[in-house]
Amino acid sequence: MNKTSIIARAKDVTRRYKLGEEIVWALNGISMDIYEGEYLSIMGPSGSGKSTFFNMIGALDIPTTGTIEFMGADLFALPEEKQAWIRCNKIGYIFQTFNLVMVMTALENVALPMILQGATLERAHERAAEVLKQVGLGHRITHLPGQLSGGQRQRVAIARALVNAPAVILADEPTGNLDTKIGAEIIELLKRLQTEHKVTVITATHDAKMLDISDRIAWIRDGKLERLEERANVTINMGSMH
Ligand SMILES: Nc1ncnc2c1ncn2[C@@H]1O[C@H](COP(=O)(O)OP(=O)(O)O)[C@@H](O)[C@H]1O
Numbered sequence: 001m002n003k004t005s006i007i008a009r010a011k012d013v014t015r016r017y018k019l020g021e022e023i024v025w026a027l028n029g030i031s032m033d034i035y036e037g038e039y040l041s042i043m044g045p046s047g048s049g050k051s052t053f054f055n056m057i058g059a060l061d062i063p064t065t066g067t068i069e070f071m072g073a074d075l076f077a078l079p080e081e082k083q084a085w086i087r088c089n090k091i092g093y094i095f096q097t098f099n100l101v102m103v104m105t106a107l108e109n110v111a112l113p114m115i116l117q118g119a120t121l122e123r124a125h126e127r128a129a130e131v132l133k134q135v136g137l138g139h140r141i142t143h144l145p146g147q148l149s150g151g152q153r154q155r156v157a158i159a160r161a162l163v164n165a166p167a168v169i170l171a172d173e174p175t176g177n178l179d180t181k182i183g184a185e186i187i188e189l190l191k192r193l194q195t196e197h198k199v200t201v202i203t204a205t206h207d208a209k210m211l212d213i214s215d216r217i218a219w220i221r222d223g224k225l226e227r228l229e230e231r232a233n234v235t236i237n238m239g240s241m242h
């Protein structure tokens with residue numbers, strides 16, 4: 001973690017949702033600096049605002065008030081094409097439910113973000129095969145998602161997130177649909193990507209195993225940042241998380 005270099009900064013971010021007559025403040029004024037190259041875990045009970053916060057950092061949703069700076073730029077002040085470029089080239093997204101295209105092979109799923117960026121099929125497939133090998137799936141590249149286990153599907157999703165060599169990986173409960181052992185392997189893989197590829201990893205999680213490998217942990221509750229701690233100082237009280 002390079003504490004002098006800030007890759008993303010949230011300033012007084014709020015997000016209001018309207019559900020019929022009801023107004024929900026999913027985020028209630030969150031400010032946070034995220035350092036280049038760190039592994040940051042965002043912990044909090046279900047409904048605390050983790051996914052909403054992720055969507056802001058990942059330029060998938062706009063704050064009601066407040067700003068997000070990404071690599072020094074005011075993200076939502078940028079023209080839409082530039083935001084789209086950042087989504088495609090600087091951020092890799094990993095979701096709990098993998099979000100793979102079921103009729104495409106592992107190789108085609110991973111190649112897709114490159115093809116959308118205008119790469120040739122040949123170049124995209126070459127790079128996709130390389131990244132699938134990096135995540136331990138070199139022997140499964142022609143399989144469809146339906147022919148893969150949950151853990152293998154998540155590896156495909158991780159390879160897809162990596163294919164355009166992003167600066168940041170956003171993983172929203174990446175182990176939420178996996179059993180403990182497979183979840184641990186996915187966590188190890190994310191950690192390895194952070195250390196070997198110097199990518200910044202931000203995960204939202206309920207999984208205590210994530211805490212062991214994180215550089216910092218942000219605790220969110222009711223749309224507010226409750227605490228932000230370095231790993232060495234963390235006292236884990238999982239009882240309060242549920
Ligand atoms: N599209 C939406 N419309 C209305 N309310 C929403 C929407 N998305 C999330 N919320 C509400 O915002 C709060 C935070 O949700 P979320 O960010 O998904 O939490 P988490 O990821 O921590 O479980 C919850 O109260 C949730 O019900």
Ligand SMILES: [Mg+2]
Binds near residue numbers: 051052172
């Ligand atoms: Mg969520």
